[in-house]
Amino acid sequence: MLEVSIYNSTDKARLAEQLKDKLTNANPPVYMCIGTEKVFSDSLGPRVGTLLNLAMYEPMFVYGLTEQNITAENLCKSYEFIKSMHPDNPVVVVDAGVGEADQLGKVQLCDGGILPGAATNKNLPEIGDVGIVGIVAEKGMGDFYTLNSAKDKLVGEVAQFIAEAILVATQLPA
Numbered sequence: 001m002l003e004v005s006i007y008n009s010t011d012k013a014r015l016a017e018q019l020k021d022k023l024t025n026a027n028p029p030v031y032m033c034i035g036t037e038k039v040f041s042d043s044l045g046p047r048v049g050t051l052l053n054l055a056m057y058e059p060m061f062v063y064g065l066t067e068q069n070i071t072a073e074n075l076c077k078s079y080e081f082i083k084s085m086h087p088d089n090p091v092v093v094v095d096a097g098v099g100e101a102d103q104l105g106k107v108q109l110c111d112g113g114i115l116p117g118a119a120t121n122k123n124l125p126e127i128g129d130v131g132i133v134g135i136v137a138e139k140g141m142g143d144f145y146t147l148n149s150a151k152d153k154l155v156g157e158v159a160q161f162i163a164e165a166i167l168v169a170t171q172l173p174a
Contacts, residue, residue: 002109006161011107015161016168018109019092022130023169027089030082031166032128033064034095034116036071041137044096044155044162045070048134051163057171061086064094072122079127093128094162096155099135105154107162108133132166134158 002018004011023029033049035042049064056062063082064070070078082091095116099106114131117124136155 004107006105012165015165019169029092030061030086030089032093034070036069042096044134045094047159048094048162072117090129092130094132096136097133098137098139101138103135106135
């Protein structure tokens with residue numbers, strides 16, 4: 001697993017390079033951005049999806065936007081739909097996560113799926129082929145549900161960092 005920081009000027013390029021390496025499949029990746037605007041810290045995924053949708057350099061398949069959330073309620077059906085529509089494409093899952101105080105603003109890139117909803121003790125299946133998790137809250141339920149301007153800024157910065165790294169990764173030569 002790679003862990004980078006939004007506060008390190010070279011880490012966005014590192015994330016993009018590592019993501020490109022994980023997506024050497026001939027088929028383009030599909031992005032599944034999980035979360036909801038109803039839980040503030042959980043809005044990271046839909047924010048990334050919307051940023052990708054608005055700024056993509058070339059056509060990409062992006063599911064999970066600020067107006068079309070993929071949440072615990074529709075996660076399994078959404079994943080089944082994505083896999084049926086794109087059976088040979090790798091699925092990159094983007095989700096918010098919790099960590100220690102010194103991990104806030106970090107982004108983790110991992111092989112294999114992720115367990116969405118783990119931060120809120122949801123019992124959901126592992127999904128995806130590559131996971132990108134942005135740490136936007138401290139462990140413990142209280143911080144995940146807290147809304148304040150500092151949190152809004154952090155979630156926005158992490159979303160921008162992830163979206164830009166994905167866009168750079170799509171432009172890197174194979």
